[in-house]
Amino acid sequence: MRPQSLKKGDKIAIVSLSRGILGMPFAKHELDLGIKRLKEFGLEPVIMPNALKDMDYLFDHPEERASDLKQAFLDPEIKAIINAIGGDDTYKTIPYLMEDEEFINAVKNNPKIFTGFSDTTNNHIMFNKIGLSTFYGPCLLIDLAELDNEMLPYTKDTFLQFFEDKDSYEIKSSPVWYMDREDFSPSALGTSRIIKKEEHGYEVLNGKGIVTGKLFGGCIESLYDAYTGERYGEENKVYEKYHLLPTIEEWKEKILFIETSEERVSPEKLETILTYFKEKEILQSVKGILVGKPIDEQYYEEYKEVYKRVFQDITTPVLYNVNFGHSVPRCLIPYDAEATINYDEKRIIINDSILEKRDVIAKK
DSSP, rough: OBBBOOOOOOOOEEOOOOOOOSSSSHHHHHHHHHHHHHHHHHHHEETTTTTOOOOHHHOOOHHHHHHHHHHHOOOTTEEEEEESSOSSOGGGGHHHHHHEEEEEEEESSSEEEEEEEEGHHHHHHHHHHHTOEEOOOOOIIIIIOOOOSOOOOOHHHHHHHGGGGOOOOOOOOOEEEOOSOOOGGGTTTTTOOEEEEEOSEEEEEOSSSSSEEEEEEEHHHHHHHHOTTTSSSOOHHHOOOOOOOHHHHTTTTTTEEOOTTTTTTOHHHHHHHHHHHTTTTTHSSSSSSEEEOOOOGGGHHHHHHHHHHHTOOOOOOOEESSSTSSSSSOOOOTTTTTEEETTTTTEEEEEEESBBOHHHHHHO
């Protein structure tokens, strides 16, 4: 199921499904800026009832986070949902939603745009199981609330894609990238990020040729936790209970996209994670792999060597340094969309229309 494209005047819900930063006093200027930017796009922001609760309350009440998402889907006037930011315990919302038939029916009957990245991976995988195509893309506090006087141009163009209904498009490498901010305080308003020229572009680390498959993936640490339960000791049990992860046969139809978080996982840990997925035969099964640009290019060369070692005895092609995930700027990766990756020419083509035209929705 694909959601419909946006138009000016549409309502967009703001949810906080993980770390409850949005309602904290230290983030008020970012919240205001994010709302201002949404209005500049012609959208009407709707802050869901629990989204501004403090961090401790939302940590203790994942059912309230889940309730906000459900209510956003139940409201027919809301056409899109944007997550505030990631975190590390989004999986706790899953049982409240996957056992709620009213929520599941609302998703199926009223498909909406849902966007976010990082630990929001958990929400995306849940939606994928229900059958809704969502977007590994911009969130409110990092992208819409970019502290510079304007959104980053590449990311702004990414957000504008929600208003389009192209039959296909190409994900191109950004000519520049930006260092992560050290200061997110009100005094940083109007200041620019440090900008760097892109020196590498897309790099092929393994394999060759052209592959076509369905996009699936997210933050590699979140995916690893979904399989192992390493962080909290129970994520894997939640995923097993609701059969959220692809079977090996299902993996064979997919292009896996993965990226590392702001925690800047060490090369040794990355190798452990990739080796785990290799032992589960996931890396050998997928048609191809896209790897996001590391934040601040930290461990850039070290990560490349890890991928080369892990993939030295398998043929799955790997394209590295794509602008999605935690490094800025970021593109839009639509879950379950058909993509063709040309590893010889280093091109990424999305073959599907990722959004339904409004007249198509009306006819249905």
